[in-house]
Amino acid sequence: MLQQYLLQEFERRTKANPNYSLRAFARDLEIHSGTLSSILNQRRTVGAKVLTHIMKKLPLSAADKKKILSDLMTPAPVESEKPPVIDEEVLNIIKDWEHYAILSYLHLRKAKKAPGDMAKALRLPQAKVLRALTNLESAGLISRDGGQLKVTHKSFITSRGIPSPALREAHAQYIEKAKRALTEFSVNERDITGTTIAISSKNLPKAKELIQQFRQELSEILEQGEADEVFRLNIQLFPLTHKKTAEISK
Template sequence: MRAFARDLGISPGRLSEILGGGNIPGKRLTRRIITSLKLDADDTSHIMRVVDRQKKIQTELKGAHQLDMDQFSLIADRENFSLLCLLETENFVSDISWMAERLNVSEATVRDVLERLSRLGLIKQGPHGYQSTHKDITTSHNIPSAAIREYHTQGLKHATESLLNVDPDLRDITSIEMPTDLNKLKIAKEHIRDFRRKIAKLLEEGETTEVYRLNIQLVPVTNVAGSRKGAHT
């Protein structure tokens, strides 16, 4: 690593951060890395696209509060993020009964969530009641997989309940199956991440009165070679 860093003209520490995903290189340095590794045209195109996308995400999330592993594990339950979003709506009422009714949970659950979020410094009580301490919240890249699985499991369950109980005019649940080139899966996932952020930006502009969740599932229907029954990702 020291020799490679020397050839690139950067410190070993910075190279270590780049390899670990903690530092996004600029286009010039990315070009030097590509040249040093003698990458072909396809790999070069992919790396340049990833760097551009990460720089864009970095700009969009500038100033966002990043949760560490322990914090995310503590608030992985769906109600925590739902309440944080509810606080940002324009018609928010800082009343436990009102919050419980809006989120369709018990008042005891609301009290527990408020206590947990207050203890973690994610909300505070101001002159007009509860309010968020951070407008945007993100997670680190090394969240425990068990916490991620639990969070997404709850989201999928909620989507199923919406399919059965919510008027079609107030929700959108669709699916499509297609023959797939696995070599393009990484690119597809990049497009999904970009789409997710564009939708969030669109819906957060204007008069925000409700809290919505966007679930996007891209999963194999066939038995993909190399996968195993019961595997978790």
């Protein structure tokens, strides 16, 4: 309930001022923007002190405050399932980009799920979609329930820091699609930017952690509400200088 009220209030303020940002909302609530982001994305348990402070800053009625307190006192369901780790054998089966796109497409509740509809939406030959569905089913990533296709896991993860030819191939295909997006989509439909910087190599591990955290937080923001499109987020960080030969990783 607290998350809902915060989102409603944030939406109300952005309608009044389209330039109103999440950082500005956090400033007006007098809390850290990271704390606000964690609450909105339900990654943080709200303590009594923070809750009391936020409720003072929100235009809430006594009934609304009672609902929020009641909701927070109700135990949340325990997440028992962790995202499975996909091994190299499965990655070899689903290395082509359309497998990942189809998995995301199946999360679109209102989209038609027939192979022909998926082929049209993803601009693929129907034969390729059928092959990808067979691969995903054999890998245990989708199942059929009364003729309906269902994703067996909300998400999955791959190993980190281990060279993977299959992941290299998948990344290469997505980079190629990003190049095509430069001409196929308007600037209102895409965001492709970059920066070139001189860095200290010792900070790379921290940079990778921040990129992973950013991907997770951005995914949680974009997944709010009902999904109606499939997007791909690419983040590329790579050297332009070659002072040594490094092992090629994923």
